[in-house]
Amino acid sequence: MTPPPALEAVGLDIHFGHGARANHAVKDVSFKVGKGEAFGLIGESGSGKSTVLRAFSGLNEQYDGALLLHGQELPHHRDKAFFRRAQMVFQDPYGSLHPRKMVNKVLLEPLAIHGLDRPQERVDAVLEAVGLGTAFRYRYPHQLSGGQRQRVAIARCLVLEPEILLLDEPTSALDVSVQAEILNLLARLRQERGLTYIMVSHDLAVVAHLCSRVAIMNGGEIVEQIPVADLRAGRASHPYSRELLAASRGAA
Numbered sequence: 001m002t003p004p005p006a007l008e009a010v011g012l013d014i015h016f017g018h019g020a021r022a023n024h025a026v027k028d029v030s031f032k033v034g035k036g037e038a039f040g041l042i043g044e045s046g047s048g049k050s051t052v053l054r055a056f057s058g059l060n061e062q063y064d065g066a067l068l069l070h071g072q073e074l075p076h077h078r079d080k081a082f083f084r085r086a087q088m089v090f091q092d093p094y095g096s097l098h099p100r101k102m103v104n105k106v107l108l109e110p111l112a113i114h115g116l117d118r119p120q121e122r123v124d125a126v127l128e129a130v131g132l133g134t135a136f137r138y139r140y141p142h143q144l145s146g147g148q149r150q151r152v153a154i155a156r157c158l159v160l161e162p163e164i165l166l167l168d169e170p171t172s173a174l175d176v177s178v179q180a181e182i183l184n185l186l187a188r189l190r191q192e193r194g195l196t197y198i199m200v201s202h203d204l205a206v207v208a209h210l211c212s213r214v215a216i217m218n219g220g221e222i223v224e225q226i227p228v229a230d231l232r233a234g235r236a237s238h239p240y241s242r243e244l245l246a247a248s249r250g251a252a
């Protein structure tokens, strides 16, 4: 029997506000992500991709439809055990680290919350894994570059040894050269640890670097799901996907 997908959305539907201000942000979205797969959600600003990711992460508990982890429907209010299995990396490494917390403390905190043993050993190992090294333990966020901060943010997720990373535009706040370094790091970590990714981005090149399959969103709907290789080869069938591809080529 084939195992169920690591993650699955079934008829996910999300509204914000009521009456005249109602906004149907996500419309009947369904997709599956296999274990160890990197799946991309792309679309313009406002297309609903972050809202889908936030629902998976447990940050947005108000949704209709179902979200499943290994075939089991997730409760809308996630428990602590869920957060050991799935962690979210945010866009802005400047905003996501507390300015007065040393890196060591940032990384020890999740371990204390989840009661994991040998905390300092784990912190040291994860700092090596993200390419920083143990000397970074004693740095404060203002002593770090944008790329180093995003490595710390990734380490904070990885220190719990999750199986899933939910990546919300993880490189869009970084310089182009640093973007490639972080994408290469994420690709290596996925391979080494068999991680499953959902990555949200408006940038097709960024998604194509990391993901093997993408869903293209427009106006809250998935208009097409397609392997990245087919997208690159011009085999997108939906006019909006072709438009997005043409726009990204124009920008390149």
Ligand SMILES: Nc1ncnc2c1ncn2[C@@H]1O[C@H](COP(=O)(O)OP(=O)(O)OP(=O)(O)O)[C@@H](O)[C@H]1O
Pocket (backbone or CB within 6 Å): 016, 017, 023, 025, 043, 044, 045, 046, 047, 048, 049, 050, 051, 052, 202
């Ligand atoms: N907390 C919220 N309250 C009200 N409306 C929201 C909220 N979060 C998102 N929205 C709305 O839902 C729609 C989808 O937003 P979402 O952030 O998911 O889009 P996106 O494709 O990720 O865009 P971006 O790349 O700009 O984040 C938008 O119209 C947005 O204004």
